[in-house]
Amino acid sequence: MAKQTWLTGITTSGTPHLGNYVGAIRPAVEASSNPDRDGFYFLADYHAMIKNQDPALLRQSRQEISAAWLALGLDTERSTFYRQSDIPEIMELTWMLTCLTAKGLMNRAHAYKALVQENIDNKAADPDRAITMGLFNYPILMSADILMFRATHVPVGRDQVQHLEMARDIAQRFNHHYGDLLVLPQAVVDERASVLAGLDGRKMSKSYGNTIPLFESAKKLRKSIMKIKTNSQEPGEPKDPEGNTVFEIFRAFATEEQTRTMRDDFAGGISWGDAKQRLFELVDAVLEEPRHRYDELMANPERIDRQVRRGAEKARELSQPYLRELRRAVGVA
């Protein structure tokens, strides 16, 4: 069997939270040391620029997210960890793909369509109001990210499956014109992938303002956890763990045995205060060591830079010769 190439992009917006950890970082860190695969993990900072045009914020978020992945143990020896913006070949490939992409295909992108619909609903004079070409072309840049490294498997959330279909579509069109040079990727959607609930019980997400940051002091972490919304059941009343936010977050960090004990204690009427304290202790124990590493990296950003630059060198050893081939194929070299 040919070696699989797994590739994941991380949009560098916002501050990493527990939901990012459980849904994306932890599974990727575990996979990053798998010797049967080549793994590419990159910071999609040019994707982040589409929504974030504040340079200080962009820089800060990129730093925090790189530090988080490194602190949580991403295996940068076995896998390749880099910043999208450090790989100019991706930008060049983006243009080649742009020339082969039907505008109509992009018109059908869910994210773009949703914004147009919003404008129509708000009776804006122009349905494309406030929509940049960056947003419109988003799926093409994402295709270049993937095709540049001949990824075979791309783990993504449900909302990104359409983008993978577009990447295949565009790659096929390129191959039809210029010969079989691009590898068609497949989306890998982990149906069990945990979607963590946030403070208010909805999906933990920056856009809902209900997140628990991954790396704050133990004291602040405790404070955040104490804010999780619960019902008014009294201590001593049996509580239903299913669908309960405290229990769900607990389960995402616990061993099976710890989960079983907690379930019994819910049935036995544990108080919300005690349940939250238990949750805090569990999460804090998992994060304590990484938190030290994170703080150290954030205090020494040159260490983060060194790591990602080395990643970029590794990545470019592949992207440079491959792009030369593609340039010859399209007739500019």
Ligand code: TRP
């Ligand atoms: N669009 C992805 C997201 O928002 C991030 C991303 C950018 C990505 N380029 C990618 C994911 C390439 C997978 C492969 O989550």
